[in-house]
Amino acid sequence: MRWAQLTLVENDPGRYDPQTEVPLHHRSAWMGDADPFGQLFDGCRRRNMVVIARTDPHAAHQDVCDAHPDWIAVDANGDKRRHWASPELWVTCALGPYNFEFMTAVHKEIASRYAVDGIFGNRWSGSGMCYCEHCQRTFRAATGLELPRTTDPRDRARRAHLAWQEQRLFDVWRLWDREIRAINPRARFIANAGGGALSPLDMKTVGELSATLFADRQARHGLMAPWANGKNAKEYRATLGRKPIGGIFSVGVEEPYRWKDSVQSEAELCIWVADGTANGLRPWFTKFSGTLYDKRWLDSVEKIYTWH
Template sequence: MPSQLKRKLKPWILLFWTALLAVVMLGGPAIAFSPPAVPWGDTPWETAPIPQSFQKIRGVWLTTNDINVLRDSARVQSAMAELSQLNFNTVYPVVWNSGYALFPSVVAQRAGIPYIHRGAAGQDILADVINQAHRQGLLAIPWFEFGFMAPPSSELVMAHPDWLTQRQNGSQTSGSAAGEVVWLNPFKPEVQQFITNLVAEIAVRYDIDGIQFDDHTALPSDFGYDPYTVALYRQETRQAVPSNPRDPAWMRWRADKITDFVAQLNQTVKQHRPQAIFSVSPNPYDTAYNSFLQDWVGWINRGLVDELLVQIYRWDINSFTDQMLRPEIQTAQTQIPVGIGILTGLRNRPMPMSMIQAQVMRSTAQGLGVAFFYYESLWYDAPEPVEERQARFRDLFSVPASRFSLRRQV
């Protein structure tokens, strides 16, 4: 723990023990004190000063890992009821993944993308999730998970190879958690129009509470050397594209172009649903900007973001805490609701509940909300029994934090 934080906490600790001693000496009721059941550190944490009007985010992403749940309407209903009973307040259902829309999108089908994600009974998965979430008082914020990223063998890429960007050596693929991917060129008007039309389609057709864009509404910093982008840079700057992908001016030009597109997406959402939450879930800022040209601090400063969830997917508490205490997160939470994205496990690597609990407690002690990746790993794909995991979440979220009052019918 930073020494300055320890100094701040010493008076608080002294006051706590003085009060406890006074209670004992005055014959007050006995107090049972036990250390926390999770890794915590040597002293409690300060609560960050944030506006009290910001309602706390308690969310979960519904991913393609959860597709067996999403396709079954009865399981969707059960899942929304479970989350509501455990005092969650927001779900983020995936709507754009691997080059496919998870709803019957006319825009996608016109681009040559088949509709493959029907429910088991032929139902619209997105409409079902939104309806069931609202019945339980949960906000539903569709999530564009893949952004500009797509598998190289997808129908989208096969139909529109001219939409791709590349590295300086001409290669178009890169590795990711989703395997080998290519990147749509975020600077091409056709690509921007396609994504914008998908967003508008959802905003018009569904009773959404917002739309979320994550760390893939971005571009790896060594991409952007396709002929279109090279010519555009030369036209606007009268300079040749630098050979160094990390050249500051070249980085800033591309990042600003992505920021301008985020502004366009924000305008599209607000045009159709003025009260909708424009949510973003990027990586921590150093990674977001330097590796993916994603200037989310600039987005917030331009008033483009209504809600921020920073993905801090870590397997150890010290690394998690270091990122959570970054100054840009502390600054952001004085402006908008801010939460931390917490990993609750992967199919081949479950996360112990003790680590999840530690990360939640450290986040909430800082006045931050939380959201979890992903639904089934909350308590089904987990090392502990379902009942134990749910009981621990019930302890973490013992008091409701409803966001229902933020909803508006438009």
């Protein structure tokens, strides 16, 4: 099976985003009253395509912060965290009610309205240490300790936090999967998770929870070896057994500037995807934006998919 991923940007929703009735779920200013995502979904179904929706709960707009300031991540100084790349946004806490309540409602609405085959959660596991009121209270109730102020693994609170954080993430993973399957038993929550020996989550548990996983290692950068993609496949195979695994690859450059409308050379695309495929990853290209400014990548991906 071959996969394609279209990640829509802010000026796309007038054509592609879903409608929503969940309070505080952001709607693009360009969207209008139509249901463009529904039209895209219907078109895919007419072509007998599997459809997986993608959510990203790691940031929120000002109206969310105004209505629920407790949903916003807090740094060690007690300040709410602005987004590092989009300062008009706020970074959300992954371990409190934003994920457990708000995003649960979002996922249930998507599963009910569109009958997608799964929901892929991007950046669902948080953006670093959070000291919000929910993290403080929940961690204290679970461990009897205050949130750690050090990264020293010898610190008792630090060790307890690592275990507590992992448990909270697995709890919300199970919650989303359960709620989605209650609506559509054939659908699953698919976490953007995993990283082999360096993963912050226990990969044995990840393998047990997952029906499938996609290695989100979109391209190499710097001096990374081309066989690094095959390493991703081996790490996934070690915990998922014979479950299907995919390898997400970007048609754009993945250097620090990471301009998403860029296009890599055919040789670079082919060697990266070939090494992953040889080790069991199913190819999955991702394209950011619904507008094609540079079409040079189309023939390259067509050749890869024809061969596969």
